[in-house]
Amino acid sequence: MPFTAKILLLGSGELGREFTISAKRLGAQVIACDSYAGAPAMQVADGFEIFSMLDADLLAAAIEKHQPDFVVPEVEAIRTEVLADFESKGITIVPSARATIMTMNRDRIREVAAVDLGLRTSRYRYAESLDEVIAGADHTGFPCVIKPVMSSSGKGQSTVRSAAELEAAWTYAVANMRGDRSRVIVEEFIAFDYEITLLTIRTRDGVYFCPPIGHRQERGDYQESWQPTPMSDTALAAAQDMARKVVDDLGGYGIFGVEYFVKGEDVIFSELSPRPHDTGMVTLLSQNLSEFDLHARAILGLPIPDITLRGPSASAVILADRDSADFHYEGLADALATPGGEVDIRLFGKPTTRPYRRMGVAIARADAADAARALAKAAADKVTIVYKD
Numbered sequence: 001m002p003f004t005a006k007i008l009l010l011g012s013g014e015l016g017r018e019f020t021i022s023a024k025r026l027g028a029q030v031i032a033c034d035s036y037a038g039a040p041a042m043q044v045a046d047g048f049e050i051f052s053m054l055d056a057d058l059l060a061a062a063i064e065k066h067q068p069d070f071v072v073p074e075v076e077a078i079r080t081e082v083l084a085d086f087e088s089k090g091i092t093i094v095p096s097a098r099a100t101i102m103t104m105n106r107d108r109i110r111e112v113a114a115v116d117l118g119l120r121t122s123r124y125r126y127a128e129s130l131d132e133v134i135a136g137a138d139h140t141g142f143p144c145v146i147k148p149v150m151s152s153s154g155k156g157q158s159t160v161r162s163a164a165e166l167e168a169a170w171t172y173a174v175a176n177m178r179g180d181r182s183r184v185i186v187e188e189f190i191a192f193d194y195e196i197t198l199l200t201i202r203t204r205d206g207v208y209f210c211p212p213i214g215h216r217q218e219r220g221d222y223q224e225s226w227q228p229t230p231m232s233d234t235a236l237a238a239a240q241d242m243a244r245k246v247v248d249d250l251g252g253y254g255i256f257g258v259e260y261f262v263k264g265e266d267v268i269f270s271e272l273s274p275r276p277h278d279t280g281m282v283t284l285l286s287q288n289l290s291e292f293d294l295h296a297r298a299i300l301g302l303p304i305p306d307i308t309l310r311g312p313s314a315s316a317v318i319l320a321d322r323d324s325a326d327f328h329y330e331g332l333a334d335a336l337a338t339p340g341g342e343v344d345i346r347l348f349g350k351p352t353t354r355p356y357r358r359m360g361v362a363i364a365r366a367d368a369a370d371a372a373r374a375l376a377k378a379a380a381d382k383v384t385i386v387y388k389d
């Protein structure tokens with residue numbers, strides 16, 4: 001088959017599935033990799049491989065076997081030194097091996113942002129023992145947030161209000177981190193007015209931005225996101241300026257989800273993912289080109305003539321209650337018929353392994369962002385998961 005490019009996708013969740021669809025529409029061949037069979041992206045890809053991406057030998061073997069033009073990570077937890085090795089042999093790592101290495105751990109990207117680039121961040125210290133956690137909190141003050149440097153989706157993260165809570169937070173972080181080195185970041189708690197994701201696309205023709213996405217987090221996972229979110233011209237310019245600096249430093253082509261806390265006119269860099277962002281699922285309905293389309297175009301070196309917002313839009317998550325091997329969805333038809341604007345649903349078709357696992361998302365467009373949020377939430381609430389075990 002005359003494919004435009006061969007892509008090895010590392011991580012095959014719901015974001016990987018939407019990316020696969022976008023890439024396939026542009027004629028690419030996609031091989032989807034993950035640690036379990038039937039993962040969302042595998043359902044739509046040309047081929048698949050099942051292995052742990054934290055196993056260096058298996059990861060190298062998959063790249064050797066497929067000889068892809070592009071290796072596209074969808075998750076952080078990858079043996080990134082293997083990617084660097086293949087990059088030096090001429091395989092394109094998206095966006096760059098450096099970006100995957102620097103964002104695998106919170107401390108590395110924080111050093112790039114705060115020290116190398118001088119971006120505004122919260123006050124922070126690293127700690128590898130309870131004593132260092134106590135010293136860290138002394139530096140940041142209370143409340144502070146303690147996070148394992150290797151973790152995602154809020155795992156092992158807690159907000160600490162007094163010195164008495166530090167030991168429990170340290171123990172919790174160590175118990176819920178990835179990797180074998182106990183290391184946390186102790187961060188000043190920012191009482192922000194709102195937080196945003198600024199989707200930033202680095203292409204061979206320059207850097208582009210999507211309108212800012214507002215979102216609300218609970219238990220470390222996003223619950224709803226909306227676009228656009230009101231922001232002053234000064235604050236937006238500050239966010240765009242910082243995003244441009246950091247993506248130019250990380251290099252390569254693709255989309256980045258750059259996260260900020262905003263308090264008044266003060267824009268504080270938080271973290272970034274060098275790939276589509278979960279809060280950006282709203283762009284499946286809100287924009288002419290979704291974050292997945294933009295990622296695919298940037299990677300394949302295709303033009304991005306303009307990014308148009310179709311109208312105020314929102315997404316709301318559909319969560320599982322618990323672990324289950326035998327369940328089905330109900331209420332899809334009702335959800336899609338929710339009145340008040342345009343509604344769409346994505347069901348991920350993946351197993352539920354824990355309470356609060358994200359199983360789907362409702363997306364809505366309406367006359368105003370508030371109305372879109374209410375509509376997305378109403379639609380999400382109509383989808384229920386029925387357990388048979």
Ligand SMILES: Nc1ncnc2c1ncn2[C@@H]1O[C@H](COP(=O)(O)OP(=O)(O)O)[C@@H](O)[C@H]1O
Binds near residue numbers: 152187271
């Ligand atoms: N220093 C902080 N001050 C206030 N809220 C925070 C802070 N750090 C994290 N949070 C909250 O927790 C969420 C998840 O934290 P984040 O650092 O983005 O971790 P993850 O990698 O798990 O997404 C943020 O989106 C924000 O809502």
Ligand SMILES: [Mg+2]
Binds near residue numbers: 259271
């Ligand atoms: Mg985050």
